Amino acid sequence: xxxxxxxxxxxxxxxxxxxxxxxxxxxxxxxxxxxxxxxxxxxxxxxxxxxxxxxxxxxxxxxxxxxxxxxxxxxxxxxxxxxxxxxxxxxxxxxxxxxxxxxxxxxxxxxxxxxxxxxxxxxxxxxxxxxxxxxxxxxxxxxxxxxxxxxxxxxxxxxxxxxxxxxxxxxxxxxxxxxxxxxxxxxxxxxxxxxxxxxxxxxxxxxxxxxxxxxxxxxxxxxxxxxxxxxxxxxxxxxxxxxxxxxxxxxx
Amino acid sequence: xxxxxxxxxxxxxxxxxxxxxxxxxxxxxxxxxxxxxxxxxxxxxxxxxxxxxxxxxxxxxxxxxxxxxxxxxxxxxxxxxxxxxxxxxxxxxxxxxxxxxxxxxxxxxxxxxxxxxxxxxxxxxxxxxxxxxxxxxxxxxxxxxxxxxxxxxxxxxxxxxxxxxxxxxxxxxxxxxxxxxxxxxxxxxxxxxxxxxxxxxxxxxxxxxxxxxxxxxxxxxxxxxxxxxxxxxxxxxxxxxxxxxxxxxxxx
Numbered sequence: 001x002x003x004x005x006x007x008x009x010x011x012x013x014x015x016x017x018x019x020x021x022x023x024x025x026x027x028x029x030x031x032x033x034x035x036x037x038x039x040x041x042x043x044x045x046x047x048x049x050x051x052x053x054x055x056x057x058x059x060x061x062x063x064x065x066x067x068x069x070x071x072x073x074x075x076x077x078x079x080x081x082x083x084x085x086x087x088x089x090x091x092x093x094x095x096x097x098x099x100x101x102x103x104x105x106x107x108x109x110x111x112x113x114x115x116x117x118x119x120x121x122x123x124x125x126x127x128x129x130x131x132x133x134x135x136x137x138x139x140x141x142x143x144x145x146x147x148x149x150x151x152x153x154x155x156x157x158x159x160x161x162x163x164x165x166x167x168x169x170x171x172x173x174x175x176x177x178x179x180x181x182x183x184x185x186x187x188x189x190x191x192x193x194x195x196x197x198x199x200x201x202x203x204x205x206x207x208x209x210x211x212x213x214x215x216x217x218x219x220x221x222x223x224x225x226x227x228x229x230x231x232x233x234x235x236x237x238x239x240x241x242x243x244x245x246x247x248x249x250x251x252x
Numbered sequence: 253x254x255x256x257x258x259x260x261x262x263x264x265x266x267x268x269x270x271x272x273x274x275x276x277x278x279x280x281x282x283x284x285x286x287x288x289x290x291x292x293x294x295x296x297x298x299x300x301x302x303x304x305x306x307x308x309x310x311x312x313x314x315x316x317x318x319x320x321x322x323x324x325x326x327x328x329x330x331x332x333x334x335x336x337x338x339x340x341x342x343x344x345x346x347x348x349x350x351x352x353x354x355x356x357x358x359x360x361x362x363x364x365x366x367x368x369x370x371x372x373x374x375x376x377x378x379x380x381x382x383x384x385x386x387x388x389x390x391x392x393x394x395x396x397x398x399x400x401x402x403x404x405x406x407x408x409x410x411x412x413x414x415x416x417x418x419x420x421x422x423x424x425x426x427x428x429x430x431x432x433x434x435x436x437x438x439x440x441x442x443x444x445x446x447x448x449x450x451x452x453x454x455x456x457x458x459x460x461x462x463x464x465x466x467x468x469x470x471x472x473x474x475x476x477x478x479x480x481x482x483x484x485x486x487x488x489x490x491x492x493x494x495x496x497x498x499x500x501x502x503x504x
Contacts, residue, residue, distance in 0.1 A: 049459070049485060049497055050473040051303045067479065207301070209461060209495065211488035215479025221302040227319065227467025233301060236463035238490030243461065245301055 038176055039183045042193055042205040043102030045220065046071040046242065049209065052217040053190040060118045063131050070212045074241035075099050084137045094239040098206060107182025108175040109138055110168075112192035113146040116161070122148050129153055130161065141178040143171045145192060168195050190218040197224045197231075203249055205231075208242040290428055291435045294445055294457040295354035297472065298323040298494070301461065304469040305442040312370045315383050322464045326493035327351050336389045346491040350458060359434025360427040361390055362420075364444030365398040368413070374400050381405055382413065393430040395423045397444060420447050442470040449476045449483075455501055457483075460494040 047053050048071060055065030064071065075081045079090030080099035090096070114120075117128045130136055135156040143162045150163040164171040175184045186196050196202050207220065226247065235246035299305050300323060307317030316323060327333045331342030332351035342348070366372075369380045382388055387408040395414045402415040416423040427436040438448050448454050459472065478499065487498035 049461075049499075050478055051471075209301075211485045211497065213478045213483060213485060213499070215477040219303075225467040226302055226465045231465060233463045233465060236492075238495055240488075243490055243495040245463065247301075247465070 038107075038179060038181060039203045040172065040186065040196070040201055041106075041183055042186050042188075042202060042207070043106075044075060044099060044206060044208060045188055045193065046074070046208040046210050047220045048212045048214040050213050050215065051219045051221060052214040053188060053193075053220040054217045055214040056216040058114065058118065058217075063118070065214070065217045067212065067214050068217070071210045071214075074208060074210060074239065086135075094237060094244065095241055098208065098244050102185070102206065105183050106140060106185045107179025108140050109142040109185050109187050110171050110175050110192070110196075111142060111144050111187045112189050113144055115187055115189050115192070116144045116146075123150055126150070126153075129155065135159070141175070142187075143175045143178075145171055168192075168199065168201070172196075172201060190220045190222070193220065194222065194224050197226070197229060200229060200249065205247045207245045207247065209245065210242050290359075290431055290433060291455045292424065292438065292448070292453055293358075293435055294438050294440075294454060294459070295358075296327060296351060296458060296460060297440060297445065298326070298460040298462050299472045300464045300466040302465050302467065303471045303473060304466040305440065305445075305472040306469045307466040308468040310366065310370065310469075315370070317466070317469045319464065319466050320469070323462045323466075326460060326462060326491065338387075346489060346496065347493055350460065350496050354437070354458065357435050358392060358437045359431025360392050361394040361437050361439050362423055362427050362444070362448075363394060363396050363439045364441050365396055367439055367441050367444070368396045368398075375402055378402070378405075381407065387411070393427070394439075395427045395430075397423055420444075420451065420453070424448075424453060442472045442474070445472065446474065446476050449478070449481060452481060452501065457499045459497045459499065461497065462494050 045053065048055075052065075053071075055062070055068035058065045058068075062068065074095045075098075077091045078096040078099040079092055080096050080103065082088065082090035084099075084103060116130055119128055136142075136159045138159040139157050141160045141162060143164050145168065146163050147165060148163075149165050152163070153161040155161065162174065164174060172184065186193055186202060193202070193205075230250045231247045232250055233245060234248045235244070237244050297305065300307075304317075305323075307314070307320035310317045310320075314320065326347045327350075329343045330348040330351040331344055332348050332355065334340065334342035336351075336355060368382055371380055388394075388411045390411040391409050393412045393414060395416050397420065398415050399417060400415075401417050404415070405413040407413065414426065416426060424436065438445055438454060445454070445457075482502045483499045484502055485497060486500045487496070489496050
């Protein structure tokens with residue numbers, strides 16, 4: 001763990017002295033009072049070495065674009081990811097720590113519509129219910145940004161998809177209420193994350209860099225000046241499969 | 253060390269079986285014959301987490317743009333870097349291994365003009381001789397891409413600056429001849445590297461990711477599709493201060 005911004009060595013030092021478990025456990029908890037304080041977080045968002053969060057030519061056969069699957073090699077073998085998907089076993093270690101923190105204390109999700117499915121424009125019918133089958137790996141309310149209204153869908157395992165047509169602020173308000181003191185996770189894709197970044201609404205981002213080149217697609221850090229928005233790197237640690245970075249927005 | 257492209261696990265395995273020193277020593281040597289074969293390499297080129305090789309507002313007081321100095325925290329304490337600059341001591345380890353490989357078997361350099369200095373347009377006089385004082389850390393011929401002719405400058409310590417006005421191919425031809433069987437290193441900046449990448453003239457790039465946000469400036473991987481050009485990640489390893497990545501162009 002290491003950060004380049006001298007002003008935040010203190011923060012890193014605090015994290016370090018608490019140890020790994022305490023550090024992960026501190027997410028979403030107000031250290032001054034023990035009262036829960038909703039944080040807006042991006043977690044386990046993986047980009048290629050050339051900066052893309054998804055490859056080119058996304059579609060029903062390539063949810064993450066051509067070559068995009070390779071982004072997630074680091075997470076799919078982890079214990080936490082397997083648990084989220086109802087499987088046993090899996091690897092522990094740095095990658096697992098980050099996969100685990102990604103679902104800890106998350107009370108609601110927000111997704112861009114393209115992350116929900118490949119359909120563009122008006123819904124042709126109500127058949128598409130996401131990429132994830134009958135029991136999606138969310139298990140909490142999920143708010144989907146779209147220009148095309150649609151009734152909510154109740155899925156198995158406590159996941160409900162809500163469709164929000166009135167913009168990112170309203171979606172966040174609804175997600176905060178649904179999260180009821182827990183945190184809101186912005187799932188992606190890159191355009192959705194950028195909108196929330198530019199509105200200074202994201203408290204913390206965990207970004208993983210995977211040893212993959214995608215050549216094209218959607219960049220995560222496009223049309224956004226993270227330095228001007230007050231983000232700083234507060235954690236930097238690598239495994240064999242990914243470099244994990246935590247960016248946190250400092251009080252302005 | 254690890255790569256995501258199954259087709260190149262073999263290459264990585266070869267590297268791994270040779271061990272670290274042999275791997276670094278193999279650069280520029282034809283493994284089939286032992287004869288030297290000139291490679292064109294980018295080395296120790298550092299980018300921020302948001303992809304910038306230099307910060308905004310480059311100028312005489314900010315050669316690397318605002319905030320850009322922080323990119324090189326990983327290298328300035330290494331033994332190899334200190335040696336290059338006539339100093340003793342320094343840290344060993346992964347960062348030092350990469351700093352050392354960056355100058356190994358380099359017989360000539362190519363620099364974009366903005367890396368040589370802050371002056372744009374015609375040379376007002378012959379006074380500017382680079383950022384580096386009387387004894388620049390090259391110690392070999394350096395070819396500078398410019399639209400404005402200027403006689404060569406012989407510096408101390410065997411560095412000569414040559415000014416090439418006829419384009420990147422001619423500059424590389426001249427650098428190859430000067431390197432006399434050793435390798436040619438493309439120093440930067442990002443625009444110069446991109447021109448050589450697009451012309452498929454770079455064999456290998458070592459890129460370091462530093463835990464820094466620059467917010468703006470010049471991106472390294474802009475206007476270039478590394479996947480289409482045949483580059484693949486053949487090494488991925490991190491220290492506390494940087495993640496080191498080696499990209500190699502595969503035979504097409």
